[in-house]
Amino acid sequence: MIWRxxxxxxxxxxxxxxxxxxxxxxxxxxxxxRRRPHDDPVSDATRxxxxxxxxGVPPDVLRQVKLIELRTxxxxxxxxxxxxxxxxKGQGMEFAEVREYLAGDEVRTIDWNVTARMGRxxxxxxxxxxxxxxxxxxxxxxxxxxxxxxxxxxxxASELAAVLTMSAIRNNxxxxxxxxxxxxxxxxxPRKGRRHGLRVIRDLLLHEPVGRGTDVAxxxxxxxxxxxxRAIVFVVSDFQEAELERxxxxxxQRHDVIAVTVTDPAEQELPDAGLVRFHDPESGTDVDxxxxxxxxRRTFDDQVTAELATRRHLLRRLAIDEIxxxxxxxxxxxxxxxxxxxxxxxxxx
Numbered sequence: 001m002i003w004r005x006x007x008x009x010x011x012x013x014x015x016x017x018x019x020x021x022x023x024x025x026x027x028x029x030x031x032x033x034r035r036r037p038h039d040d041p042v043s044d045a046t047r048x049x050x051x052x053x054x055x056g057v058p059p060d061v062l063r064q065v066k067l068i069e070l071r072t073x074x075x076x077x078x079x080x081x082x083x084x085x086x087x088x089k090g091q092g093m094e095f096a097e098v099r100e101y102l103a104g105d106e107v108r109t110i111d112w113n114v115t116a117r118m119g120r121x122x123x124x125x126x127x128x129x130x131x132x133x134x135x136x137x138x139x140x141x142x143x144x145x146x147x148x149x150x151x152x153x154x155x156x157a158s159e160l161a162a163v164l165t166m167s168a169i170r171n172n173x174x175x176x177x178x179x180x181x182x183x184x185x186x187x188x189x190p191r192k193g194r195r196h197g198l199r200v201i202r203d204l205l206l207h208e209p210v211g212r213g214t215d216v217a218x219x220x221x222x223x224x225x226x227x228x229x230r231a232i233v234f235v236v237s238d239f240q241e242a243e244l245e246r247x248x249x250x251x252x253q254r255h256d257v258i259a260v261t262v263t264d265p266a267e268q269e270l271p272d273a274g275l276v277r278f279h280d281p282e283s284g285t286d287v288d289x290x291x292x293x294x295x296x297r298r299t300f301d302d303q304v305t306a307e308l309a310t311r312r313h314l315l316r317r318l319a320i321d322e323i324x325x326x327x328x329x330x331x332x333x334x335x336x337x338x339x340x341x342x343x344x345x346x347x348x349x
Contacts, residue, residue: 142281182213
């Protein structure tokens with residue numbers, strides 16, 4: 001028989017006895033709560049987790065990210081399923097295997113060494129090397145937070161960048177983003193995967209810029225300095241800046257550069273609305289303009305036309321393709337036009 005010790009019953013408290021002193025235990029708990037973070041090896045991770053919960057992404061931003069992902073994923077799968085891959089080729093061809101010759105194979109791919117050794121024809125098979133890097137250079141300056149139609153230019157730029165992001169992720173390409181104003185605001189290095197793509201979209205929606213001005217040349221120069229290998233670079237901006245030729249030319253010599261110009265109708269046409277006060281979102285200055293004066297409207301139209309012609313002439317001279325989108329029109333048609341025109345040009349080469 002195995003004997004077990006019977007648990008001792010708790011003694012009834014004596015009415016005359018003093019209450020047990022709990023102060024040492026309270027002092028011990030207080031002392032532990034005052035311990036420094038590095039005294040506890042778990043405290044750093046715990047503190048970071050708590051901080052992430054407190055300073056997390058707002059729920060409305062998460063819903064917007066999910067909405068944009070669903071909309072762009074449907075668009076990419078249905079419309080841009082083959083356009084992206086056919087336009088952006090890999091850096092070369094990579095040897096895959098040697099297999100036996102089949103009727104219709106290219107004679108130039110015959111491996112004569114293997115053919116002589118085996119006594120029957122064999123051919124080399126190559127696959128396209130699809131290690132592509134896509135960088136999105138997005139303007140988040142004060143002029144991007146402008147719009148007189150259904151959305152701001154920044155909203156249009158973010159959704160268009162999301163479409164390009166999901167297209168790259170779907171083709172297993174690396175994608176990164178650079179946000180800029182009059183300085184480089186935020187950089188996400190290029191990586192693969194859906195989770196990384198969602199992070200790019202989240203940063204596009206959540207980032208609060210520090211600067212207000214526009215420095216496309218500075219952002220392009222910075223990117224040219226940090227990109228080690230050839231990449232596909234989408235510069236998304238309204239390009240309301242001069243002196244762009246030298247940095248864009250230098251970038252286009254090493255990378256495939258596409259300019260995405262985002263405009264609003266109110267920037268290209270001055271309505272007859274009488275005396276109007278205009279506010280410059282980048283410099284913060286206010287200007288009173290008499291829009292009813294025909295000479296003022298004519299001068300405005302001439303200046304807009306000249307700037308548009310100068311920009312298009314510059315991009316054409318540097319062999320940089322342009323995707324022109326507006327806040328009052330869907331961006332689907334300009335994107336498709338770009339993909340199809342580039343595919344036609346590649347077939348002619």
